[in-house]
Amino acid sequence: MVLTPALQQAVTLLQLSTADLAQYLQEQLLNNPVLEIWESAETEGEPAGFPEAPESSREMEYWAEFAEEDLPPRGEEQQQVLSVEDCPGEGRDLHEELLEQLRFLDLAPVEYHMAAFLIGNLDDHGYLRYPLAELAPAAGVTEKELEAALELVQGLDPPGIGCRSLQECLLLQLRRREGVPPLALEIVSRHLDDLVRERYRSIAAATGATLEQVRQAVEVIRSLNPRPGSLLGGGSVTRYLVPDLIVKKVDSDYQVLTNDAAVPLLTINPLYRELLRGEAQQDEQLKAFLREKMESALWLIRCLEQRRLTLFRIAQEIVRIQRPFLEKGLKELVPLTLKDVARRVKVHESTVSRAVANKYIQTPRGLYHMKFFFSRGYGEPGGKSYSAHSVKLCLQELIKQEDPQKPYSDAQLARMLQARGMPLSRRTVAKYRQEQNIPSSSQRRGGWTP
Template sequence: MKPSLQLRLSQQLALTPQLQQSIKLLQLSTLELNTEIERMLLENPLLERDGAEEGEDVAPMQDVPTAEAATAASELSDRHANGEEDFEPQTTVEMPDTITEAYDSVSDDDIGEAAEWRAEATGSGSGSNDSDDDSDFQEFQAASTSLRDHLEQQLALMPFSDRDRALIRLIIEALEDDGMLAQELEELLPLIPEEWEVELEELVTALRHVQHFDPVGIGARSLQECLLLQLKARDKSPTRDLAMGIVEHCLEQLAARDFVKIRRRLGCDDDGLRAAHELICSLNPHPGAQFAPLEARYIVPDVIVRKYRGAWTANLNPEAMPKLRIHRVYADILHQNRGISGSLSTQLQEAKWLIKNVQQRFDTILRVSQAIVERQRQFFDHGEVAMRPLTLREIAEELELHESTVSRVTTQKYLASTRGIYELKYFFGSHVSTDTGGACSATAIRALIRQMVAGEDGKKPLSDAKIAEMLGQQGIVVARRTIAKYRESLNIPPVSQRKTI
């Protein structure tokens, strides 16, 4: 064998840097896109935000350049290159006028939904016996005071000895974020210096002191103890005594809603059991959760859907779109020195690519969103029960895009409408065949299941087989196991746990 040279022709798909950047920007969420743009703004001096976005006055072209621009001009004047490259004095590159519509249709609804979500997250919704003022005070506490600080403040006002304070503080530090004590007291003994000679009984006493702190139920070692502490703090009444008996002896039967065994063991009637059950449901199983820090997740919708002249249309949200342009001073410098090449010329081209790719990203999002809205207009009129089955392939074939492109567009991109804010992925889902040869969306089936369970008789709740039978009467053929899977995805308990007295 001897070495030889051969020529072969082959075709390869090469991704240019511009195409790679376009794909990268397309799959980023709005927050990730802003982060990427901020990074590019720091690295590329030829790229800047449009001054109108931030309410700033943009310096006119004839103004004196900044010190940085003057330094760049001096640098360019001293450098020489052999090749020539034309640089257009592109002073402003803006997004199209078709996407500058004002965002004013859903702001009030979003504010109301955010207020409701915060009320539920802070525990000031249903099941609380406090007044509105107390709820507001709890929200203020949750935002400004941690659980341990709240307990330390109470400890500072009580006449304990230094030894007792140290033991109580040890118990406080061992509490979980929800106020429960997950560790055994025996496990805390090795944490105490041996010269203190602390006995287990002293730790038990310190725990009893903590359990008298606010909020009621703090320092409990189990759910049963937490509920009993809260019931003991209530005024004496037959209902409270029965509720304590249920928690102490029949908590497992209560969780399984086996009211027959509870009545047989405690010898109570339906009215008394119903009142005790309501009292237990009003208790807080996580008394320290109200002091947990709230992690607010902000979603900026990329698309806003409105109904105009009887038709649903999608429009880009200008609040989610960064407004970028080329730095005018640097553009003039490069235009005046056309024969000079270097890092600034490369950065100018990169800035142009970024502006073009950002614009293309939002154009693609708008196209896909409008196609989804046209397919799912019944959803915007009637809700989830009217959701149609839809796949990525259908949208890709309609818009002549690849499925992977549609998948990137619909991931972590959100749509705002009068029905709420949804991820674009929400409108795609599997389907179930019907008797007429059509198809029904899985989202619509879940909505039907939720409606059936909401309207069922609490004494005779619907089983999964019964729900499947009722759907079959409507022409939707669904197996019982599928019903169970959909029910679990909706966090609906099984029939045995939905029984009422």
């Protein structure tokens, strides 16, 4: 399926974190005079609502399924609750955050340790400054094996992590996005020097693209982050993650709120609206310009509402399913897949994948990446299913309770987990044990302190 530019923008907005979205909207405000920030205390009327549905049948189908959905209103009380200062990050630095993501991947022990080794060698901006040829001997693996581990690291969030150059940083981010114009990839791959020097005519001549196409591609590139590590901390400056959604416990229920306070609410500048409705003798070129900007502004406003609605619906479903975790903690985390949520929310699995990318949710139990709530399950047919996180906690408890003089072997632990309804192979038990830095039974004999 070929996405129109309008749908490319919708897909891009869905993938952006709240912090990146706020930056993107500031750029749009500078580029489109028709847009302005709606200030309820100073502006008469209401913010612009949904424009008429796009003419493209694909675009109409994309939006139709959400048209009647009920979304909580934006209100003063909600904005006070969701102020960024009330929702600090967990205080972990870049390396700790990446290691936390790594632990939730289904990796062999050697893969995990190689990836963790590379994470430890990233600088505060998320760059790997050492050649793999130099790092491989220190890691005790081949350069080819380390290259494969680097691909794992580069698949973590935020996009661009683990890059070895600015060019690779930008390419990694572009390749993680849907609907990126091929010209943007070509410019970064082959014409980065011209891009840095803003030699757009040279790029147009070399690629055969029009100057306008080059400028559109450059706008996409400018939305990227050349220092992805800065999004997760690093250095001596205290940084905060901005949650995209908030979960509050109200009486005995859980309420999901979107973090509207962190994103400016856009509307149409009334002056330009009146100019567009102006008299017939008005300059036709000006009217054409304003009409184009108006259509662009209305579509952006619609995309923002769509993004907000999609995140809200997905978060609602996650909270409904993961209520046991919210009530009792990690041991009760329910196994969940992207496909499960997509089926219940009635969207494509790829939509859920894009929506949870780079997103954080503030819960009564802390701030979590939305991907945290997705985990494979273990269990007997027809019985209760346990998430990988729950299994790891149970494994920790069994080892803590063992006789220091007769520690359990991985095979014994596998049998004990099986008795609790968690069928794991000895190899999987060993992998989960190593991921938590728990020594083997022979190394634990005589006592072991976590």
